[in-house]
Amino acid sequence: MLLTVKLPVPIRSCLVALLPLTALILAAPQARAQSPGATPAPAPVVTRITWLASDHAPQMTGADASGVTGRVTAYLEKQWPGVRHEVVFANAKRSWQMIENGEEVCRANMVRTPDREKAAYFINTQLTPPPGLIVRRDTLKRLPRNAAGEVQLPRLLADPSLRGALIDGRSYGPALDEMLAARSVDSAVTLYSPKDFGARVLQMLNLGRADYSVEMDMALIMAGNPENLVSVPIQGASDLVMAGIACPRTPWGLAAIRGIDKAYGRPEGAANLRQGLMRWLTPETKAHYAARFDAFYRERAKPSRIDP
Template identity: 40%
Template sequence: MSRTAPFRRLFGLAVLVSVMLGWGQASAETKQAPPSLDHIVWLQGSTARLNPIVAFLKEQMPGIRHEPLDTNAVRSWQMIQRGEPACRPSTVRTRAREAEAYFADTLLALPPELVLRRDKLNLLPRDAEGAADLGRLLEQKRLRGAYARGRSFGDMIDALLAAQQKNKNPMLADYATVAWGDRMRDMLAKDRTDYLIDAPGALAQLQKLGLAAEDYVSLPIHGATEPLVLGIACPRNPWGRVAIQAIDQALGTPAGAARLREITKDWLDAAGRERLAPQLEQFFQRRSKPLNPG
């Protein structure tokens, strides 16, 4: 063997290591270069009025162009899933959605309720406290149910509904509606369904439709007792991470917490605020600082 062979091998190895280190450094630099954030599309149920949280962020982030886009719940979440440079300003935070989006917490909401035609009350399975047993109701297939497609009602209820859709329960319908499902109450009023899964306050909305509230009853759902955490959702990609961090920094101040507290007064009635008083106080204390969104 030539005496120079070991040196050639060592030289070749050194070159290879150098190339690999250079590639690694370039790769690290590429990963470290964050996308620019100069424009956010806000996916709203209706752009007739700018979402109040978006209005606050527009004040706090003047260097960014804020563009509201009118879209329904289904399409808006599809845009998040595709990784488009857009965010939803009001989304229920669940484990399933955290796998697809980054979140910055904004509000608390009361757990969903079941709104039922009163003449069907005798067919509704209930627990010992009188809450609607949604699991048994879906299994029995005696009443027609409906909910707005693309909305989330929390981990437990979402799992029940997903299982029913997978098994093609003929007594449960999901509808893609304009906005976030505001017209679902028409389904109940026109006797096209016996019950809705809806947010608290649905009875008041029925009254606004000119319907007699006494013809309907609103009940808590067994197992759905914890308040829902709402937040801004941005795609789980590099752009979404930059966007959600900037959004969380803007919200995570005493002024941000104070504005969200004011917005809560429109979001929850006095009874709802009283019911959630301890949780709301803790939430706003945490929200007065950045929350390390994820």
């Protein structure tokens, strides 16, 4: 049994008076650790990057077999020695889930949006022409189009007689994303999660299992450029789309994106990215956006500002 000890009043008063001072002494180390001038934790060392890709073209070989991603890893293997690069095929939806979960993965050729920047660090690598509507040539006459020949996408989405096929979890750029999100719940649009860059969706169009999709010209080339399919511009979505490399918004992701940017933020890095894009564009598209491309790659030839 514990006995209660009664301290004399003067001693008890002194101890009570010392309590605030004791609390300050105990809290001092923690306050120093949390102060703005505290030494930050060392950045993680990046030794391996797993690249998530769906831009796969079976009919191509070498780095081209994984499209943009293959070219990125081939360049980084030379410019960032000591880092192992692995390509794993994952669809757009799964890739973004892994980045949101903070897994040690990165993805190239990802459309950059303010919402995505909440979960990922980005560097800009491509200023690309916007996606167009991909249809079979025998469906062209059924499309709602303006005087300039551009497709009026909201009207098309409201037409139940034409079946759309889109990729789940993918961003097509702010303008198109807004149009697609505004479609009615009974719209004749089906979402798919293919493992490739959309080649299987284009095969569905070619076989008549769907009537239209939204894609970039590059996807047509990677799918073997089917003669029966054609790309049509979409009204209200003619702005160039900013795309880049994304890594998770974690200490590892920050270290990875800074290492990647260091490799690309120089003239030879910008030239490599430009060559990689130009090979997928038609002469008409190159000429139309020439001034914009020149300005973008001049800026890309310098290091980016990447805030934690």
